Amino acid sequence: MLFDIVTIFPEFFASPLGEGVLHRAIGGGLVKVRPVDLREYTTDRHRTTDDRPYGGGEGMVMKPEPIAGALTALQQEVPPGRVILLSPRGRLFRQEVARELAAEPRLILVCGRYEGVDERIREHWVDLELSVGDYVLSGGEVAALAVVDAVSRLLPGVLGCAASSARDSFSDGLLEHPQYTRPSVFGPWPVPEVLLSGDHARIARWRREQSLRLTLERRPELLAGAPLTGSDVAYLRGLGWEAE
Ligand code: 9D3
Numbered sequence: 001m002l003f004d005i006v007t008i009f010p011e012f013f014a015s016p017l018g019e020g021v022l023h024r025a026i027g028g029g030l031v032k033v034r035p036v037d038l039r040e041y042t043t044d045r046h047r048t049t050d051d052r053p054y055g056g057g058e059g060m061v062m063k064p065e066p067i068a069g070a071l072t073a074l075q076q077e078v079p080p081g082r083v084i085l086l087s088p089r090g091r092l093f094r095q096e097v098a099r100e101l102a103a104e105p106r107l108i109l110v111c112g113r114y115e116g117v118d119e120r121i122r123e124h125w126v127d128l129e130l131s132v133g134d135y136v137l138s139g140g141e142v143a144a145l146a147v148v149d150a151v152s153r154l155l156p157g158v159l160g161c162a163a164s165s166a167r168d169s170f171s172d173g174l175l176e177h178p179q180y181t182r183p184s185v186f187g188p189w190p191v192p193e194v195l196l197s198g199d200h201a202r203i204a205r206w207r208r209e210q211s212l213r214l215t216l217e218r219r220p221e222l223l224a225g226a227p228l229t230g231s232d233v234a235y236l237r238g239l240g241w242e243a244e
Contacts, residue, residue, distance in 0.1 A: 001104070001155055003033045003148050004081060005141075006070050007111040008049055010035035012141045022149060025158045033148060041069035050114050059115035067110060067121050074108055081106035082127045084147070086140030087116065090129035093147060095170040097130065101147070102154035109147060111140030173226030175219060177210035209235055216241055 005013060013035045017026060025031040039047040043065070050060040071083060082104055091097065101107060110117070110126070122129065132143040152158050153165050165171065180191040194206045212235055215222050223236065224243070233243075 001031055001102075001152070002081070002106040003031070003151075004036050004074050004106070004108045005033065005111065005144050005148070006036045006038055006067065006074075006108065007141055007144070008038045008113060009111075009139075009141055010037045013145065016145050017148075021158065022152055025152050025155070028157070030155055030157050031148075031152045036070055036074065038066050038070055041066040041073070043069075053115065057115075061115055062112060062117040062121075064118040064121050067117065068125060071108065071110075071125050079105045081108035083108045083110065083125055085110045085112065085117065085122060085126040085129045086131075086143040086147070087112055087129050088131050088136065090131035093130045093132050093143070093150070095150070095168075098147075098150040098154060101151045107147070107151070109140070109144040111144050113139040173222055174211040175214045175222070177207040177214070208232070212236055213239060 007013075013033065017023065017033055022031065022033075026033060038049050042048055049062055049066050051063050053059070053061045074081065082101075084101075084107055086109060110121075130143070130147065132146050137143060153168075159165055180195060184191050184196060192206070194202055197203065212223075212232055215226070216236060216239055220241070223241065228236070236243075
């Protein structure tokens, strides 16, 4: 899968793409990431990418011509990519969106800066607008990295079988159960006895109940979209859960 990232900070991506799972996926040829320097598509002496907003007001707006120039050049290549604008106004990027995007051969991610991009880019060039959450970032670059990372780990071969993304939290719609490793007693704190019991059915049930309890406590809205068994529902009701 190919990700093109249109940005005024192409160097931003070097270190995150040079470590860990993404680094190996790129090295193995499963993922290709190309930061595209927006300034290469400016035509003035100062390589200007932003300008003042019509109508007045604070801050600067990204000019349309360099972005349109970059997208025109990129879309000459085969296969064409879906153009995604990272923006605080976008659809919330969730695991479900990552799964949809993992089916594409190519994504072109456009990182905004300043107060935003000229609306005509959104209207005529952008296929999908994504936000990574309700907090203010300095620009789309950190969000673009989140998209590249979350989508890449869903591609066949990127994770080993042992780490398969099918077992990730969120793939079953619940928060993950607590994990422990050695030592079995750390200071005054022992590992829950059930995990040392060797009783795999009991361990599985304990983990499921922990997932359900944590999800009810911290993210109860997730329960409505999670596939729950009859015994899950019984357990949750015992904790006072009332499904709508
Ligand atoms: C003053 C109004 N602000 C909108 C909330 C302006 C503004 C703030 C920050 C406009 C752009 C930005 C830069 N942020 C992004 O480009 C961005 C973002 C984010 O800030 N939060 C969550 N997801 C994303 S994706 C791109």
